[in-house]
Amino acid sequence: MNNPVRLDLENGIAVVTIDNPPVNALSHAVRAGLLRMIDTAEAGGAQAIVLIGAGRDFIAGADISEFGSPPKEPYLPDLCRRIEKSSCPVIAVLHGATLGGGLEVALSAHYRVATQTARIGLPEVLLGIIPGAGGTQRLPRLTGAEAALDLITTGRHVTAKTALELGIVDHLANAPPKEAGLAFAENIKGQGQRPTSDLPQPDAADFDAWYSRMEQVHRGQSAPKTAVRAIEAASSLPFEEGLLRERDLFLTLMDSPQRAGLIHAFFAERAVSKLPELKETNPRDIHTIGILGGGTMGAGIAAACLLKSLPVTLVDRTRAAADAARERIAQSIQGAVKRGKLEDAAPVMDQLVTTAEDLDLADADLIIEAVFEDMETKHEVFARLDAICKPGAILATNTSYLDINVIAARTSRPEDVIGLHFFSPAHIMKLLEIVVADKTAPDVIATGFSFAKRLGKTAVRAGVCDGFIGNRILSRYRMAMDNLVLDGASPYQIDNALTEFGMAMGPFAVADLAGLDIAWAARKRKAASRTPYERIPTFADRLCEMGRFGRKTGQGFYLYSEKAPQGIPDPEVEAIIAEERAKADIIPRDFRDDEIVLRFMLAIVNEAAYILDDGIARRPLDIDVTLVYGYGFPRWRGGPMHWADQAGLGRLLDSLHTLQDEDPHFWAIAPLLSRLAQSDQSFADLNKGMSR
Ligand code: T1G
Numbered sequence: 001m002n003n004p005v006r007l008d009l010e011n012g013i014a015v016v017t018i019d020n021p022p023v024n025a026l027s028h029a030v031r032a033g034l035l036r037m038i039d040t041a042e043a044g045g046a047q048a049i050v051l052i053g054a055g056r057d058f059i060a061g062a063d064i065s066e067f068g069s070p071p072k073e074p075y076l077p078d079l080c081r082r083i084e085k086s087s088c089p090v091i092a093v094l095h096g097a098t099l100g101g102g103l104e105v106a107l108s109a110h111y112r113v114a115t116q117t118a119r120i121g122l123p124e125v126l127l128g129i130i131p132g133a134g135g136t137q138r139l140p141r142l143t144g145a146e147a148a149l150d151l152i153t154t155g156r157h158v159t160a161k162t163a164l165e166l167g168i169v170d171h172l173a174n175a176p177p178k179e180a181g182l183a184f185a186e187n188i189k190g191q192g193q194r195p196t197s198d199l200p201q202p203d204a205a206d207f208d209a210w211y212s213r214m215e216q217v218h219r220g221q222s223a224p225k226t227a228v229r230a231i232e233a234a235s236s237l238p239f240e241e242g243l244l245r246e247r248d249l250f251l252t253l254m255d256s257p258q259r260a261g262l263i264h265a266f267f268a269e270r271a272v273s274k275l276p277e278l279k280e281t282n283p284r285d286i287h288t289i290g291i292l293g294g295g296t297m298g299a300g301i302a303a304a305c306l307l308k309s310l311p312v313t314l315v316d317r318t319r320a321a322a323d324a325a326r327e328r329i330a331q332s333i334q335g336a337v338k339r340g341k342l343e344d345a346a347p348v349m350d351q352l353v354t355t356a357e358d359l360d361l362a363d364a365d366l367i368i369e370a371v372f373e374d375m376e377t378k379h380e381v382f383a384r385l386d387a388i389c390k391p392g393a394i395l396a397t398n399t400s401y402l403d404i405n406v407i408a409a410r411t412s413r414p415e416d417v418i419g420l421h422f423f424s425p426a427h428i429m430k431l432l433e434i435v436v437a438d439k440t441a442p443d444v445i446a447t448g449f450s451f452a453k454r455l456g457k458t459a460v461r462a463g464v465c466d467g468f469i470g471n472r473i474l475s476r477y478r479m480a481m482d483n484l485v486l487d488g489a490s491p492y493q494i495d496n497a498l499t500e501f502g503m504a505m506g507p508f509a510v511a512d513l514a515g516l517d518i519a520w521a522a523r524k525r526k527a528a529s530r531t532p533y534e535r536i537p538t539f540a541d542r543l544c545e546m547g548r549f550g551r552k553t554g555q556g557f558y559l560y561s562e563k564a565p566q567g568i569p570d571p572e573v574e575a576i577i578a579e580e581r582a583k584a585d586i587i588p589r590d591f592r593d594d595e596i597v598l599r600f601m602l603a604i605v606n607e608a609a610y611i612l613d614d615g616i617a618r619r620p621l622d623i624d625v626t627l628v629y630g631y632g633f634p635r636w637r638g639g640p641m642h643w644a645d646q647a648g649l650g651r652l653l654d655s656l657h658t659l660q661d662e663d664p665h666f667w668a669i670a671p672l673l674s675r676l677a678q679s680d681q682s683f684a685d686l687n688k689g690m691s692r
Helices: 028-043 076-084 101-108 123-127 135-143 145-154 160-166 177-187 207-217 223-236 239-254 257-271 276-280 296-307 319-338 345-349 375-388 404-409 442-454 470-487 491-501 507-514 516-529 538-545 571-583 593-613 620-630 640-647 649-662 671-678 683-687
Strands: 005-010 013-018 048-053 090-094 097-099 111-115 119-121 171-173 289-292 312-315 352-355 366-369 394-397 417-422 431-436 458-463
Touching: 005 028, 013 028, 013 177, 028 048, 028 076, 048 177, 076 101, 090 101, 090 177, 097 101, 101 135, 111 160, 111 177, 123 145, 123 223, 123 257, 135 145, 135 223, 135 239, 145 207, 145 223, 160 171, 171 177, 207 223, 223 239, 239 257, 257 620, 257 640, 276 442, 289 296, 296 312, 296 319, 296 345, 296 417, 312 319, 319 345, 319 352, 366 375, 375 394, 375 404, 394 442, 404 417, 417 442, 431 442, 431 620, 442 458, 458 620, 470 491, 470 507, 470 538, 470 571, 470 593, 470 620, 491 507, 491 593, 507 516, 516 538, 538 571, 593 620, 593 640, 593 649, 593 671, 620 640, 620 683, 640 649, 640 683, 649 671, 671 683
Parallel strands: 013 048, 048 090, 090 111, 097 119, 111 171, 289 312, 289 366, 312 352, 366 394, 394 417, 431 458
Antiparallel strands: 005 013, 417 431
8 A cells, every 4th residue: 555644634633544454553654654644744734633543443553464574664662752742732533443552652642532432452462562662651651550550461452431431531522533533623722732751650559469460370471471560660760761661571572482473373363264265155144043952062052142142942852951951051141141241141041942842943044963972863863954944054063073974964955064063161162163074065164154253253164084173183182191191191290291381271180171981982982993003091991980080070180179179189090090001011201391292292283284184174273273262272372383383393303203213103293294394394384375
């Protein structure tokens, strides 16, 4: 774009409009344009300057696609200083996204007016950085240190009304941005400039307490605790020195792998829905949802739909089962009320019909089956749905590993069949795997993605295989960790090493939560097809034989009690493991935490490379988003494929070769990984050109 900033004179007032779609980010051209227009307005003797954004947003912040390239002048902090020192009074009109550098521009203006649409915040910590253009120095001068600490360390957005209460804005307007700015300019005529930097320093807060809280809450992350130090500078240093301190801290974070990981995650989660078939196809209309099966998953999916105002008809086998499902759904909706997500449960519950009559699904536009995970049962269900549902209805299965091609073949309309794999609790977890079978029609895929968006979920396209993307990888890293236990590591050391690495939970704590009986049943089911090389976690079988199924039975790998709801290690489990090792003639050895983490990551990355080669995931970024949103992988590491690129594929390949010597079958190296490493390519190279 030639000139993304323009100036219009309106009765002696310069209206400067930033027009850089989609969100008016502060690209180099915008920064340069703003500087030029401030000069022009002053030279022309404007009485005031009104800053607005074209379209919905004021400014959504720095242009983060420029991060990682060498910065170009004018730099944002200098632009902000220039605005603040302008010889004309400057009024910023905050509307739509007014975030990050966008808010920093507004804080440098002399007056701030907000319209009702404004979403105001400094979300930099979510990108692994802190505000770098005076935000940590100016905001606390307006709001006090406590409120600034809260806003900057959470990165949360506030409404115009809250911003007024906090002292961030001077006035709320009920008019379009330009009119609001011009009217305000009239009102402040003759009042001159009012630089935020002239305001008194904020009082000190208990910065050390904030710092330790950030270390605890955001384990492993640098940005939130660094933000505390920057805000501390606002109360302890003169303004100019505070700016320099902020700059130093900001630049260190800009160079960090956490920043690179979080920016990768930001773009990856937007790229997952950029698929050729979605560009060319319109989704089908979805007004009503049918759900078959009212267990944990079915009820969770129903709650997810209801919370987004989609009417649901839920069918279970008996009236009593349907009533129980209604009760489960009501609890989830009540939970949303308690969490402040919803005001009143009643109108939401009014959109729900629970019944034992599957003919009631006849009019639904999208039917999601969430019955027992068993192929025979699924066959029956799909044959029935095929007979009942109207033409054009989408028949979805929530299976987490069964072959959807086989399920689709049971219907006369395989093109209408798709997998919608939700994660439990379905009304809370953000990930939805959209599993595309061989005959699924493109508009059905498009509908899956638009449905996910409607539910506020992040959808990833997956192909059909045992476990799709996520559970296939999970099963592989679980096996790697089980093998480590057999060889000498304790489940507690493994969980600890991986949570230190940043995983939300360790794999053994997760297994306890999911129920050890589930994996036990899967092991039994797969026993016949097991290869002779597969190692069996007999210690887990032993726990199950003792009725230790995890949290639901109060004991699994951990012991649970009212006093220790998160579980504590159990020496009895370690004794059982030792016995099983002895039976298998294994001489246990010690593993360092970094060896554990490396094996965990290699198991993921190697399996992911197979998944890419098999076409189950189209791009590495789809795998990154799956693991971050569905499996508690630390977002600030960008996802496993991004991690692998950072670690260096050549180095990882070397480590895999060493492991292959130890266990050639488990650690058989994915050809894609060798190809990439040998040609000096990365997973990021595979993402390129595939996300538009
Ligand atoms: N830079 C570049 N592109 C951006 C962008 C940004 N800041 N924000 C959004 N986009 C693109 C996005 O990739 C997508 O592109 C399109 O805009 C629409 O976004 C010095 C260092 C603004 C609330 O962190 O939170 O300022 O995919 O799909 O749901 O201190 O985007 O269509 O090609 O998300 O309506 C701080 C990040 C930067 C804001 C809009 N700012 N953005 O949400 O649409 S750091 C942020 C958002 C900074 C200074 C620092 C959201 C949104 P495409 P979208 P949306």
